[in-house]
Amino acid sequence: MEGPQRITGTDMLTFGEGRKTVTDLYREELARILEVDVRRVSLYWKGRVALFALLKAMNVGKGDEVLLPAYTCVVVPNAIMYLGAKPVYVDIERDTLCMNVSEIESRITPKTRVILAQNTFGLSAGVDDIARLGKKYGIHTIEDCTHGFGGAYNGTPNGTVCDAAFYSSQWNKPFSTGIGGISVVNNEDVLSNLDRVNSDLVSPGVYETINLAALQIFARHVLDTRLYWSLVDIYRKLSKTGFVVGSSSGPELEGIMPNKYFKGFSQIQAKEGVAQLRRFGRILGERKGVAARYGNALEERGKRCVPRCLYGNHSFLRYPVWLKDKKRFFDSARKARVKVGDWFMSPLHPVVNNLERWGFNEAEYPVAVHAARHVANLVPDVREESGTLALIESEASNIL
Ligand SMILES: *Cc1c(COP(=O)(O)O)cnc(C)c1O
Numbered sequence: 001m002e003g004p005q006r007i008t009g010t011d012m013l014t015f016g017e018g019r020k021t022v023t024d025l026y027r028e029e030l031a032r033i034l035e036v037d038v039r040r041v042s043l044y045w046k047g048r049v050a051l052f053a054l055l056k057a058m059n060v061g062k063g064d065e066v067l068l069p070a071y072t073c074v075v076v077p078n079a080i081m082y083l084g085a086k087p088v089y090v091d092i093e094r095d096t097l098c099m100n101v102s103e104i105e106s107r108i109t110p111k112t113r114v115i116l117a118q119n120t121f122g123l124s125a126g127v128d129d130i131a132r133l134g135k136k137y138g139i140h141t142i143e144d145c146t147h148g149f150g151g152a153y154n155g156t157p158n159g160t161v162c163d164a165a166f167y168s169s170q171w172n173k174p175f176s177t178g179i180g181g182i183s184v185v186n187n188e189d190v191l192s193n194l195d196r197v198n199s200d201l202v203s204p205g206v207y208e209t210i211n212l213a214a215l216q217i218f219a220r221h222v223l224d225t226r227l228y229w230s231l232v233d234i235y236r237k238l239s240k241t242g243f244v245v246g247s248s249s250g251p252e253l254e255g256i257m258p259n260k261y262f263k264g265f266s267q268i269q270a271k272e273g274v275a276q277l278r279r280f281g282r283i284l285g286e287r288k289g290v291a292a293r294y295g296n297a298l299e300e301r302g303k304r305c306v307p308r309c310l311y312g313n314h315s316f317l318r319y320p321v322w323l324k325d326k327k328r329f330f331d332s333a334r335k336a337r338v339k340v341g342d343w344f345m346s347p348l349h350p351v352v353n354n355l356e357r358w359g360f361n362e363a364e365y366p367v368a369v370h371a372a373r374h375v376a377n378l379v380p381d382v383r384e385e386s387g388t389l390a391l392i393e394s395e396a397s398n399i400l
Contacts, residue, residue: 026270029277033150034157036184040191042198043265044181047146047168048075052082052262053201054164054183057193058140060085060113067107068116068144069099070365071372074348075252076116076144077358082257085113087358089347091365095307097320097375098125100367104133114140119148119158121377122174122315123306127153127161134162140190142166149174149182150284151315158315163187169269171219172341174284174317175276177269178216201264209266216272228339248350255357284315291316291380297392303399318343318377321392322400329376332395338387341377374400 020028023043031038044050060066062084068076070089077087088107093100097120104115117130127143134141141162148158149167151174159165164187167173169180185191204212218235221227251258291306291314298305304322306314318341323329333340346352347368348360355362362369378388392399 022267022274023265023270026273029274030182033277034159034184036160040185042183042194044183044201045204045263045265046179047166047170047181048079049261049263050166050181050183051076051142051144052079053194053197054142054166054190055079055083055114056197057190058114063111064113065109065111066114066116067104067112069118069120070347070360070368071097071120071344072118072348074351074358075248077348078252078255081255081358082261088112089360089365091367092371094367096123096125096310097121097371098123101126101129104130108137108139112137112139114142116142116144117162118144119151121320122147122151122317123310124148124151124153124158124313125310131161140187146173147317148315150280151313153313159184160186163190169273171215174315175280176219177272177276178212178219180265180269180273201262202260204263204266209268212266212268229334229337253351286382287316287380290382290385291319293385294319294378294380294388294392297389298399301396316380319380320375320377322374323376324398324400326374326376329395329398333391336387336391338391339379339384341379343377344372347372
């Protein structure tokens with residue numbers, strides 16, 4: 001029906017009443033999908049930068065505390081710590097892998113400024129309760145929708161219940177611009193602060209932009225199952241050496257703020273975003289269908305699966321499986337050339353050592369620590385379906 005959008009020349013298009021840049025067009029398309037006014041949508045180099053901007057717009061600073069799930073990416077506590085604030089973790093629930101709402105209140109102190117709710121693997125859970133707790137204690141709330149773009153919570157688009165939300169369009173996320181971040185703000189005071197905060201964004205440099213183009217090509221081919229494992233190996237090596245713009249650079253894995261972290265969005269990302277969003281609705285529908293079939297296959301074998309009552313709030317970026325021996329599962333997947341996700345390989349993915357540096361004490365978060373050891377995530381992509389179903393079959397004795 002709708003082929004990829006071609007945008008040519010100067011990136012200027014004539015639309016209706018006037019001329020718009022491809023960035024305007026991208027923001028409008030995002031606003032339409034998220035059912036918000038376009039002035040609420042801001043764009044950033046990465047999702048973590050969007051989070052940093054939101055925290056800043058919520059006046060988070062030295063000595064403040066931010067509550068977040070104990071099962072997340074290290075770049076999330078990083079954004080908090082770069083502001084001099086303290087990440088305070090809340091354990092997750094086994095069934096949802098999202099923050100355990102009943103443990104939030106015991107972590108609130110007079111220093112708490114923000115509660116961060118995360119749509120783990122695409123599932124939004126307890127968001128109304130978190131928003132209510134925020135109101136009760138006069139604390140702002142943010143949804144980490146990096147896994148949940150395009151999904152919904154009780155019929156409302158993900159990211160519209162709390163004061164603000166951020167999204168990622170990194171190559172692994174619901175749709176990809178190579179790397180990229182989005183914020184949506186529902187609270188007027190935060191929105192006016194954010195405009196001020198955003199004026200400090202630096203522009204991506206020429207080198208980064210060229211590198212990003214290479215990453216976009218990589219991301220397109222990573223979608224090709226046959227090349228996945230070899231490409232991932234190459235990518236990890238290159239991003240470790242700083243040769244390509246990887247998801248996380250060396251300093252970020254040590255909790256140190258990289259140079260020029262607070263970076264804005266580029267036209268090349270917007271261009272890819274517009275093209276990707278045209279096929280997004282179809283892909284989201286396919287994902288849910290494949291995930292439901294993974295769920296059936298697990299259920300038939302009496303394995304742990306996503307409870308059906310949660311399907312309505314799940315956009316199934318990934319489908320979690322619980323394993324006895326995670327390493328063995330990955331070895332089998334690699335051998336069979338089946339794409340399987342290894343997030344979260346630690347409670348603060350992908351850092352495995354010295355979690356105390358991020359204020360994380362493993363003994364306090366038993367569910368998150370257990371999940372990091374035993375959960376892998378299946379990829380609900382039509383191109384992976386038969387391979388993944390075969391893997392569920394051959395690894396059945398390893399699945400809990
Ligand atoms: C990927 C991810 C982020 C950060 O997104 P980037 O665009 O890579 O900065 C934040 N939170 C979670 C849970 C993620 O998976």
